[in-house]
Amino acid sequence: MPKWVAHCHCGMCRRAHAAGYVTWVGYPAGAMRLTQGADNITAYRSSPPASREFCRTCGSQLFFRHERYADEVHIPRALFEGDVGMEPKAHIYFSDKVAWMPVHDELKKKGGASGLEPL
Numbered sequence: 170m171p172k173w174v175a176h177c178h179c180g181m182c183r184r185a186h187a188a189g190y191v192t193w194v195g196y197p198a199g200a201m202r203l204t205q206g207a208d209n210i211t212a213y214r215s216s217p218p219a220s221r222e223f224c225r226t227c228g229s230q231l232f233f234r235h236e237r238y239a240d241e242v243h244i245p246r247a248l249f250e251g252d253v254g255m256e257p258k259a260h261i262y263f264s265d266k267v268a269w270m271p272v273h274d275e276l277k278k279k280g281g282a283s284g285l286e287p288l
């Protein structure tokens with residue numbers, strides 16, 4: 170069971186995934202075990218406290234880790250084919266949302282300087 174599921178509108182996610190926003194599933198870091206393909210994953214620092222990992226063959230973004238959430242690994246919702254046991258609960262970094270990606274739902278909106286302040 171994930172800890173949370175949320176839509177992120179930050180510019181770094183938008184560019185890394187080439188998408189209007191990215192839906193993330195947050196898991197405890199220890200809940201994930203990579204069983205194959207580790208030698209085909211490249212990690213890079215997308216900002217000083219954060220790293221992103223992607224597949225060297227197809228380019229899919231795989232994992233996001235951040236010093237602020239050192240006990241978590243974030244996995245794009247789109248990589249899961251089935252139910253993850255939780256629906257998205259909020260939009261985060263909503264202040265950075267692009268105008269061309271309309272959002273018409275009742276989920277909580279968070280943003281501001283931290284990206285996580287209630288709006």
Ligand SMILES: [Zn+2]
Nearest residue numbers: 177178179182
């Ligand atoms: Zn983001």
